[in-house]
Every structure is written in C-alpha cells, then in structure tokens.
Amino acid sequence: MGKKMSAADITYNVLCGIVFAVFSIICIFPFYYLFICTISDPSLVEVGKIVFLPKGLTLKNYREVLRLPNLGNSALVTLGRTVLGTASSLFVTSYLAYFFTRTEMWGRKFWYRAVVATMYFSAGMIPVYLNNKMLGLLNSFWIYIVPGLVGVYNMILVKTSMESVPAELEESAVLDGAGYLTRFTKIILPLQKPILATVGLFTAVGHWNDFFTTQLYITKPKLYTLQFLLYEFQNQVKNAASQINSASEAAGVGGSNIQPTGIRLTLTAIVIIPIMLVYPFIQKYYVKGVMIGAVKG
Amino acid sequence: MRKKAVSKLLALGLSAAMMVSLAACGGKNESGGESSGSAAQEESGQETDSQEEAGQTGENVQADSGEAEIAPYPDEQTWDHLDRVTLYPFDTNTTSGLVTGYKADVLAKRGLEMEVWAYSDEKTNAILASGDLPDIMFVKYDNLKTMIEGGLVLNLEEYLNQMPHIAENEQIQTALNYTRTYRSADTGEVYGIPIQIGVEEEAEDTGRNAVKVNWKAYYAAGCPEIKSVDDLIPAMKKMLEVMPESEEDGTKCWGTILNAGSDDQYWGNMQLWYKWFGYEPDSLPYLVETDMIKGEHHSILEENRDSLYYKGLKWYNECLREGVMDPDSINNERQVQKAKVETSLACMIPSGTCAGWAGYRPIYIPGMSLYQENWAKPYGADTYVVISANTENVEAALRAVDMMADFDAYFEIWCGPEGDLWEYGEDGLVYPTEFGIKSALGEETTVFESTGEERVLWLDNFIIKRNFTDSYIGPDGPRHARGLAEWPEVKEISNQQDEIVQWRETFGYDTFVEQLKADNAYVLRSPLDNVVSFCPDPDDAMKLTVDAVKDTVVEASWKMVYAKNDEEFEGLWDQMIKDCIDLGAEDIVSWRLDELSKAKETRDSLEAE
Structure with missing residues (x-):
C-alpha cells in the first residue's frame, strides 16, 4: 500500500510541478517558436505576428532552402568531416592524454x-592561415581534419579520467608483454567511454556547426560544408530582399516574399535537427563524463 | 638539482627562440617597407619580381600592338577556348563557385569563364596577408595602398589600351586621372580602377529624398493638405482613422515607424529626416550637418537648438506623444521595420531609414527644396578593381575587368538572354516580351523561361554606373540596363495603376520632378556633390572619440524620442551636448569641417582641370 500524502505534501508536489513546468516551457518554447516560424507565412514572421500558433501555414521556406544547388554534396562533406574528424580527434587526443599519464x-x-x-x-x-597554407591544406578536405586533431581542453578531460584508472590494471598487461598501443587500445580506452562520449559530442558539434574554416580556406564549392552553404544563402537572401524590394518601386509591385527572418529560422532548424536527434542517445554518458573529467581521483 | 637546471635551460632556449622569431619579423618589416605582417613581406618580394616580369610582358605586348592602339571589343571577337579567371567579389551578393547558366554565356561571349570566391571580411584579411590573391578582386583604398606598396597588384597603366571600354570612356578616364593623383600610393600610376563611375541622371522622382505617404490611406483620407512639416502629424492621424490596420495582413498601422538596427555610424533614424530637407547625413558621425541645397556645413554643437538634428528629435518625440509613432520602434530591427513599412504597408509616412517604395508616393511640401539621390560619382567610389600581380593569364583578367565597364554586359546579366524577357523586333530594335512585361509588373516570377534560372543580384558593382546600355536599342533609344521596370512599354502600363493616376489627378503633374521644377524646388547638382569622397577617414585615436560620441548621441537620441514631456526632452538635449563636449567632440567637429573645406577645394580644382 502506498504512503498516504498529507495536504502539505500534495501542495508541495503541485508547486514543484508548476515551477518545473514553467521552466520546461521556457526551455522548450524557443524550439517550438523556431519551428512554427519556419512553417508560417514569412511576412507575418517578419512583422512579429507569430507568437504561440503558426499562421499562414506554408512550407515555402523549406522548399527554398532545399532547392539550394550543391546542398547534397555539402551535406556529405559535413557528414564526412563530422564522422572522420570526430573519430580521428578522439583517437589522437586520447592517445596524447595517455602519453601524459x-x-x-x-x-x-x-x-x-x-x-x-x-x-x-x-x-x-x-x-594560423599562413601555417595551414604552408601545410598545403588550402582547398583540401584535410583542412577540416588535421588542424582540429588535438583539442587541448578535451585532452585534459581525458587525461584526468585516465588517471583514475588503477595502475595495477596496466601492470598486469605489462607483465604479459603488452606494449603501449596495446595497453591503450585494449585496457585504457574501453574504460573511458563516458568521457569519450562527452568529448566526442563536443567535437562532433564543433565540426557540424563550423563554417569559418570553409569561409577562410576553401574556394571550391565541392568542398563547401552545409553550414557555409546555408550561411552564404542567408546573406544573399538578406541582400537580395533589400535590393529587390527597392527595385520594385517603379513598377508599383511588392518585392520578394522570401523574407530573411524566415530563412534564418529555417536554416537554424535544418542545422540543429541532426544534433537534436543524436543527443538523446549519448546523454547518459554526458553528465557522467563531464563529472569524471572534472573531478580527479 | 640536475632536473631543475635542465628545466631552466629548456625555458631559456624557448625564450631565445621566441625572441629570435620576433626579431626576424621586425627585421623583414624594416627592410620591406610598410606592410601588414612578415609573411606578406615575404610574398611581396616574390610579387615584386612577378610584377616586374608582368610589366615587361605588358611592355612587349604594348610594343607589338603600338602604344596608342586600343584593343578590339572582346564581345565582338570569336573565341575558340575559354580562359578561366578567379574573382573575389565586392560583397556576398555574388554567388560563389563557377559561374554557370546564362551568366556563363555572357562571360563566354568575352572568352571567359569565371570562378567566384565566397566573400567574407575574415577571408579578405587572410588572402591579403597571405598574398593568395584571386585574379581579380575589389579592394578599398586602404588595402589598395598596402597592396601597391607590397607589389601584390598589377600596374594597369600599361594595359589600359587593352581594355577598350575603359580606354574609350571619357568618364572613366577622368576618374583615372583622379586615381593617378590621389589613389595610387604616390606612384602616379593606375593600379586599381574605381567602381561606380558616372554622373547622376535625372529620374522621375528623387528616390529617398522626399516625404512619402501611404497612398491608399492618404487618398482615402481625402488628401489632407500638407503645407509644412508641422502638418504631417495631423495628416497621419487622419490617415490612421481611415486605415487603422493594414489591408495586406491586418498589422496595426502607425503614422511612422523607426528601427534600432541602423545605429552603427550615427543615430540612423535621422537619415530620412535629413533627406526630406535636402541634407545628407554622411557627416553626422562627426556631428556635422550637410545642407546639399545651399552648399553649407553646420556644426550641431554650435547650431544647438537651431540644428536640424534637434528639430528631428523634437518631431519624433511629438509623434510618439501624439500616439502616431510605433511605440515598439526601439525594439524593431531594420528588417522588422522594413517588413512593416514595405510588406504590410502599415506605415503612413515612412521615416527613419526605410523610405517606402511600392504603395507609397512622394508629396511635395511647399518651401522645401529637394535634390536627386546621387549614387554615381564622377571619380568613382573609394573601392577599386585590381588584378593580382601573380595572375597567370593577364589578358583574360583584363578582359574580365573590361567587362565591368561594358554596360551591355550589365544589361545581359540583368535582363537575361534574348527571347525571355526581351527580344529583337523585325526592325532590329529591342522590345520586351509579354512575359517580360508581366515579370516587370510582378505578375510573373523573374525566372528565365529558357534556362529556369532566377534573376538574382550578381556582380552588381560595375566600374561604370549609369542607367542605359550601349548597344541594346529600343524605339526610344538605349534600353534601361537594370531590368525592364523602367522601359517605356512597362511604364505605360504601370503608370496606369490607380495610385499613380490618382496622384497625377491630385497634384496635376505627370511626375514628382515636374512638380518640383514648377516650384523651382528641384536640384540635380548640389554645390557639395562628391565632396565627401575626398575626405580622409579619422585616425585610430580620433576614431575612438568618434565612436564614444556616437554611443552617447545614439543613447540620448532614443531617450529624447521617448521623453514624456518637454522638460525631460530639453534636459536630455542639454546633457547630450555637454557629454559630447566633455568627450572632445568639438575637436572632431573642427577637424571634419576643416577636411570638408579642403575636400571641396580638391574637388573644385579637379573639376577645373
């Protein structure tokens, strides 16, 4: 039989529920607002008439963005750099951290x-630009991988985690004749899953969101990342909307209906959706990993 | 002990290495002359050699073709292959990547294919520092000066005759004379060709330089008489009575709407207020007002309550207190204001930075003089098209630069291929197609039927800036190059729109400029035209003061707009003036007035030549 709750308990639970519900809404509402703006009439979004419910339902923002040339290729480039960059960064960073232990x-x-x-x-x-140029990384896919191989902050987190591994575990492997690489890959690394998941998430998000590298080092469209493509598109839409609207004056007609705010929000939605899909799967490692990395011993 | 000694030795070694590398940077800078970064200096040594080679090559070509001989027009020649050039554009409007579609055909006509690099401020700094320049790029004069000194750009003096559209254009030649004297890093030769060279042409209205009203609301309110600026607020009230909400989307209407997203150089909402009175706001960051009609400059600090700035703030404050201004103005980004004014048509009299176009018509306030909005400049804007000294194919780069002085190319980019928006008639003249007319009137999209491509902004900053093309001739003469909206056939239809017919019937004139001229209130050329082009930017120390003054003025201006009563307003004004003086604004004003005076003398002497 369950314990009977007193009036005070019930009141307390209700109050807690209300407070946490309010905080939850505060956290969730920006995402909800983002989504409803992307499916509402762009002109209503621009003048701030979208508040709680979408109006003028339309998918034209998504259609405009998805019609971008080179979108598929840039998505592949982004995916490639995220996967390869994260994997290589994790290995190199953790191996360096192991050295320092x-x-x-x-x-x-x-x-x-x-x-x-x-x-x-x-x-x-x-x-930094000149250094990368000297290394022959301009207009190369490896500009996305090589400079980011070692994250010092991540290395410190992993090193701190590795130092909590008992030395006896390695000693027995040493007695059996295992070398550094074997001990690292077979003993140490498997025990670092939480911190590696955390560091991997940081790194993957960094790769996914980065457009500055493309902006600075890449001039060939086949190496554009998704973020850069969308950033360029957003700038063009913003400039085109201001110009086209002015040029329409003489003809007495309205200008483009693809408004920059709607585009900006649609781009944001397209970019954060993959991260939001991945995050729940590694969330269980995340908090644990950060705490392990932060607290020594 | 031993470990400590080793650590100390290693630390000393590291310090020594850092000092040596610092010394090496400084050494290279001293030997290479002024430059930005040692690597740029390393590159510049190489570039200088390349430049000399290029110069010698140019001289050989020149000798072969004869110094006075101008090359034939590239678009009139046949090309058996296309030369690729790389371009770093002026801004983000130009899509990056290899140019394809109908624009590729425009380039192919000139034997070119073009790869556009993506623009960003950071990339500009990086490529300038590294010397990894594209074949062609747009640079501001500060960067051009450094590039000339670093030997990064080609000396175009020997190649001008290989760019026929530049060599034969008198306006461009005039601008190049100015460039040689003032924009050549004291070399006296042309390294960069300025953009936007031209002389402003008279249009049917004055652009942003006029009070405009939401025509539907104004007409429905019975066209209330506006004899002075004081009548604007009562007129707004009448207009709001007949149109409290926008007919487009139900947005609440306001008499006027401001925005807080344009305050980067000065309090941006003064822009249109100044233009209404024939002033220009370009010296406002220095607290100087420019009366373009009378040809005078005034200090806001000296004029105090007689200044147009004070009167503008007073008017905005009155608008708010009378309930005709959007009270949310301080929270509006520029895009939001634009949407409310231009898309929702929820503004009765646009002010601030958003002039209002479709749905708004200009009205003349008796006693006020207006002048034509000036985009073209006789000596060009202070941005230059340059060719890299390391360019592999100089001739191709020259053809590409020449294209930017060819207004036929501009027409072809803006109006698309023959058969879509325009076509040749049997008489060999250019006419709009039915699709072209409908597109210009907004009844069709501006997607070219033959290619499926959309007409978007692309390479909008040509060397020459004017309205008409050279070779595409219609029955009334050369066709307007920037789209079909101004073509007579389109104007004939658009001028029959209700609001334009109503405007004519109300005021009794065909165009706004005609109305201004009737009252002797129209000025095409101001005594102060282009003076600002000759003014230098403040140095870094002065820039700090200018920024501090700007922040003070912007904050105070917003507070004055939202002041609850006259007493509060006057107190804020006095405090703002005092704060500006305490920051050293008087020195800024004095410097600017002095520079404007010198700039006017320079301009006058150039015009006399």
Missing part, C-alpha cells in the same frame, strides 16, 4: 605545459 615519458611536465599554454595564447588568424 605515463610518468616515464621524457619531459612530460614540460611538454604538458607547452601544450596547455596553447590554450591561453594564440598566434592569431593570419599566422
């Missing part, structure tokens, strides 16, 4: 500090 590593403290120092100091955009 080895006390026998020569100059360990010095190299660790040198690597961490790069978090605080940067040469700036131009030297």
Whole structure:
C-alpha cells in the first residue's frame, strides 16, 4: 500500500510541478517558436505576428532552402568531416592524454605545459592561415581534419579520467608483454567511454556547426560544408530582399516574399535537427563524463 | 638539482627562440617597407619580381600592338577556348563557385569563364596577408595602398589600351586621372580602377529624398493638405482613422515607424529626416550637418537648438506623444521595420531609414527644396578593381575587368538572354516580351523561361554606373540596363495603376520632378556633390572619440524620442551636448569641417582641370 500524502505534501508536489513546468516551457518554447516560424507565412514572421500558433501555414521556406544547388554534396562533406574528424580527434587526443599519464615519458611536465599554454595564447588568424597554407591544406578536405586533431581542453578531460584508472590494471598487461598501443587500445580506452562520449559530442558539434574554416580556406564549392552553404544563402537572401524590394518601386509591385527572418529560422532548424536527434542517445554518458573529467581521483 | 637546471635551460632556449622569431619579423618589416605582417613581406618580394616580369610582358605586348592602339571589343571577337579567371567579389551578393547558366554565356561571349570566391571580411584579411590573391578582386583604398606598396597588384597603366571600354570612356578616364593623383600610393600610376563611375541622371522622382505617404490611406483620407512639416502629424492621424490596420495582413498601422538596427555610424533614424530637407547625413558621425541645397556645413554643437538634428528629435518625440509613432520602434530591427513599412504597408509616412517604395508616393511640401539621390560619382567610389600581380593569364583578367565597364554586359546579366524577357523586333530594335512585361509588373516570377534560372543580384558593382546600355536599342533609344521596370512599354502600363493616376489627378503633374521644377524646388547638382569622397577617414585615436560620441548621441537620441514631456526632452538635449563636449567632440567637429573645406577645394580644382 502506498504512503498516504498529507495536504502539505500534495501542495508541495503541485508547486514543484508548476515551477518545473514553467521552466520546461521556457526551455522548450524557443524550439517550438523556431519551428512554427519556419512553417508560417514569412511576412507575418517578419512583422512579429507569430507568437504561440503558426499562421499562414506554408512550407515555402523549406522548399527554398532545399532547392539550394550543391546542398547534397555539402551535406556529405559535413557528414564526412563530422564522422572522420570526430573519430580521428578522439583517437589522437586520447592517445596524447595517455602519453601524459605515463610518468616515464621524457619531459612530460614540460611538454604538458607547452601544450596547455596553447590554450591561453594564440598566434592569431593570419599566422594560423599562413601555417595551414604552408601545410598545403588550402582547398583540401584535410583542412577540416588535421588542424582540429588535438583539442587541448578535451585532452585534459581525458587525461584526468585516465588517471583514475588503477595502475595495477596496466601492470598486469605489462607483465604479459603488452606494449603501449596495446595497453591503450585494449585496457585504457574501453574504460573511458563516458568521457569519450562527452568529448566526442563536443567535437562532433564543433565540426557540424563550423563554417569559418570553409569561409577562410576553401574556394571550391565541392568542398563547401552545409553550414557555409546555408550561411552564404542567408546573406544573399538578406541582400537580395533589400535590393529587390527597392527595385520594385517603379513598377508599383511588392518585392520578394522570401523574407530573411524566415530563412534564418529555417536554416537554424535544418542545422540543429541532426544534433537534436543524436543527443538523446549519448546523454547518459554526458553528465557522467563531464563529472569524471572534472573531478580527479 | 640536475632536473631543475635542465628545466631552466629548456625555458631559456624557448625564450631565445621566441625572441629570435620576433626579431626576424621586425627585421623583414624594416627592410620591406610598410606592410601588414612578415609573411606578406615575404610574398611581396616574390610579387615584386612577378610584377616586374608582368610589366615587361605588358611592355612587349604594348610594343607589338603600338602604344596608342586600343584593343578590339572582346564581345565582338570569336573565341575558340575559354580562359578561366578567379574573382573575389565586392560583397556576398555574388554567388560563389563557377559561374554557370546564362551568366556563363555572357562571360563566354568575352572568352571567359569565371570562378567566384565566397566573400567574407575574415577571408579578405587572410588572402591579403597571405598574398593568395584571386585574379581579380575589389579592394578599398586602404588595402589598395598596402597592396601597391607590397607589389601584390598589377600596374594597369600599361594595359589600359587593352581594355577598350575603359580606354574609350571619357568618364572613366577622368576618374583615372583622379586615381593617378590621389589613389595610387604616390606612384602616379593606375593600379586599381574605381567602381561606380558616372554622373547622376535625372529620374522621375528623387528616390529617398522626399516625404512619402501611404497612398491608399492618404487618398482615402481625402488628401489632407500638407503645407509644412508641422502638418504631417495631423495628416497621419487622419490617415490612421481611415486605415487603422493594414489591408495586406491586418498589422496595426502607425503614422511612422523607426528601427534600432541602423545605429552603427550615427543615430540612423535621422537619415530620412535629413533627406526630406535636402541634407545628407554622411557627416553626422562627426556631428556635422550637410545642407546639399545651399552648399553649407553646420556644426550641431554650435547650431544647438537651431540644428536640424534637434528639430528631428523634437518631431519624433511629438509623434510618439501624439500616439502616431510605433511605440515598439526601439525594439524593431531594420528588417522588422522594413517588413512593416514595405510588406504590410502599415506605415503612413515612412521615416527613419526605410523610405517606402511600392504603395507609397512622394508629396511635395511647399518651401522645401529637394535634390536627386546621387549614387554615381564622377571619380568613382573609394573601392577599386585590381588584378593580382601573380595572375597567370593577364589578358583574360583584363578582359574580365573590361567587362565591368561594358554596360551591355550589365544589361545581359540583368535582363537575361534574348527571347525571355526581351527580344529583337523585325526592325532590329529591342522590345520586351509579354512575359517580360508581366515579370516587370510582378505578375510573373523573374525566372528565365529558357534556362529556369532566377534573376538574382550578381556582380552588381560595375566600374561604370549609369542607367542605359550601349548597344541594346529600343524605339526610344538605349534600353534601361537594370531590368525592364523602367522601359517605356512597362511604364505605360504601370503608370496606369490607380495610385499613380490618382496622384497625377491630385497634384496635376505627370511626375514628382515636374512638380518640383514648377516650384523651382528641384536640384540635380548640389554645390557639395562628391565632396565627401575626398575626405580622409579619422585616425585610430580620433576614431575612438568618434565612436564614444556616437554611443552617447545614439543613447540620448532614443531617450529624447521617448521623453514624456518637454522638460525631460530639453534636459536630455542639454546633457547630450555637454557629454559630447566633455568627450572632445568639438575637436572632431573642427577637424571634419576643416577636411570638408579642403575636400571641396580638391574637388573644385579637379573639376577645373
């Protein structure tokens, strides 16, 4: 039989429910608002007449965006860099973190500090551009992979997690003759799933959202990422709408009905949907992973 | 102990390496002259050699063809292959990638195919620093100066005759004379060709330089008489009585609507207020007003309550207190204001930054003089088309630059291929097709039937800026190049629209300019035309003060618009003036007035030549 709740308990539960419901709505409403704006009449969105319910239901924003040339190719490029970039970054970052947990590593403290120092100091955009140019990465798919192989912050998280692994586990492998790579791949790495999921999520989101790399280093459309394509489209729509509306004056007619705000929101929706679909599957690792990485021992 | 010594040695070694690399950067900068970054200097050494080679090649070509001989028009020649050129555009309007579709045909006619790089400010900095220039790019003068000094751009002096549209155009030649003297990094030669060269032509109305009214509401309200700016608010009230909500989408109507998204250089909502009175706001960041009609500059600090700025704020405040201004104006982004004014037609008298076009008609307020909105400049805008000194195919790059001075190419890009929006008649003249007329009137989309492509903005900043093409001639002469909306056949139909007929019947004139001329209120050429083009930008230190003054003025202006009574308004105005003076605005004003005076003398001396 269940415990009978007192009036105070019920009141407390109701109040909690109301408060959390309000907070939940506050968190969820922006996504809901985003979605209803993308399926509402663009001109109503522009003047702020869409509040709680969609009006003038239409899919023309999605049709406009999905009609973009080169959309399929750029989606493939984005997917490729996200998968390959995340996998390679995870492996390289975690292997580097493993090195720094080895006390026998020569100059360990010095190299660790040198690597961490790069978090605080940067040469700036131009030297980085010149460095990448010197490495032959301009207009190459590898610009999306190579510069991002090591994330120092991620490396620190993984290293902290690895240090919590008992040394005895590795010692027995050493006695059996296992080398560093074997111990790393067969003993250490499997125990780092939570932190790797966390770091992997950070990295994957970073790859998915990045358009700056394309903007700076790529001039060939076949290497455009989805984000960059959509960013360029949004700028063109914004500029075209202002120009076309002005040029329509002499003919006494209205201008383009593809309004920039609607496009902006549609682009946002298209870009965040994949991340929102992936996130629930790794959420269980996320909090645990962050805490493991943050707390030593 | 030993470990500590090793650590110290390593740290010393690292420090020494950093110092050496710093010294190396500084050394290269000193030897290479002014430049931005050591790598640019490394590149510039190479570029200078390439440039000299290119120059020698150019001289050889020149010697072969004869110095005075101008090359034939590229679009009149036959090309057996296409040369690819890369272009870094002026802004994001030009779609990146290899140009395809009908625009590719326009280029192919000139023996070209074009690959456009995607534009961004960051990329501009990166490619300028690295020297990885495309064949052709648009640069502002500050960057051009650095590029000339770094040897990154081709000296076009020897190649001008290979660009026939440039060599034969007197307006461009005049602009190039100015470029040689003032925009050549003291070399006296042409490295970049300015864009937007032209002389403003008279139009049927003054563009944004007039008070406009929501015509449907104004007409329905009985065309209330407007004898002065003071009559605008009562007129708005009458208009709002007959149209409280927009007929387009039910948006609540307001007498006027402002926006808070245009305040990057000055309080943007002064823009149209100034233009209504024949002023230009281009010196407002320096608290200077420019009366284009009388040809005078005034300091806002000195004029104080006699300034147009004060009167504008007072008017906006009155609009709000009378209940005719959108109270949400301070929260409006520019796009929101635009949507309310232009899409919803929910504004009675557009002000701020949004002039209102379709659905709005200009009205003349007696006693006020207006002038033609000026986009073309005799010496061009301060942005230049340059060719990289490392270009592999100089001739192709020259043809591409020449195309930007060919208004036939502009026509072909804007009006599309023959047979879609226009066609040749039996008499060999150019006529609009039925589809073209309907497209211009908005009854059809501007999708070219033959190719399925949409007409979008593309490479809008040509070297030459004017309205008419050269070779595409209609019955009334050269056709308007930027689309069919101004073609007589389209105008004949659009002029029969109700609001235009009603406007004519109400005011008794065919066009707004005709009405202005009847009252001697129209000015095509201002005594201050193009003076601002010769003004320098402030230095970095002064820029900080200008930005601080701008922030003060913008914040105070918004507060004055929303002031609840006259006392509050006057207090805010006095405080704003005091704050500006405390920030050092008087020095800014004095500097700007001085520069404007010098700029006027420079312009006058150029015109005298």
